Amino acid sequence: MDNTRYERWIKASHRIKSIESFMVIYLQGLGRLDCQLITEDERFLQLSEEPKAAISESLRLTDHFTLSHLWVLGAYELVRTLNQRCNTSDLIDATLKEQIRNFKNKIERLRIPLAKMEFAKRHRKDSPIAYPVISREFGVAWQLAQNIFVTRRELSDDLLKLLEKFNVN
DSSP: OOHHHHHHHHHHHHHTTTTOTHHHHHHHHHHHHHHHHHHHHHHHHHSOHHHHTSHHHHHHHHHHHHHHHHHHHHHHHHHHHHHHHHHTOSSSOHHHHHHHHHHHHHHHHHHHHHHHSSOOTTOTTSOSSOEEEEETTTEEEEEEETTEEEEHHHHHHHHHHHHTTOOOO
16 A cells, blocks of 8 residues: 555645544545555556456456445545535635535536436436446546546545645644
């Protein structure tokens, strides 16, 4: 597991404690899971085709997709709550509030088909199903439309960078 990345998650979690103190623990859990999922993505991507075809590897991949799915749902709920709290807080400047809202909309595009098996209302041309795929660069991803793919790793990178912009304690 990448301890440097996990340390970033821990530091980011403390940046938002004045918005909601429980988010610290919740975010640290999401951050730890993120680091574990990245390690598993990297492990899987290094395998040759023969080991990838093994039943044991298929089961492991199923677990990995499930945990990635759950990470997205958890991250969305954190961002949704953060967006809600920031809208009523004068601790957050307008630029950061807008960035939070934009990220919420971005992750929502994936969360709705994952959680509800329907397309996001802002993206009516998307599939109602987020089809799991493997990105050669980032690991677990989902296809939302013919040429629209969302990777869990890119979402986690974006979320971490967003949280690191908080200057409240």
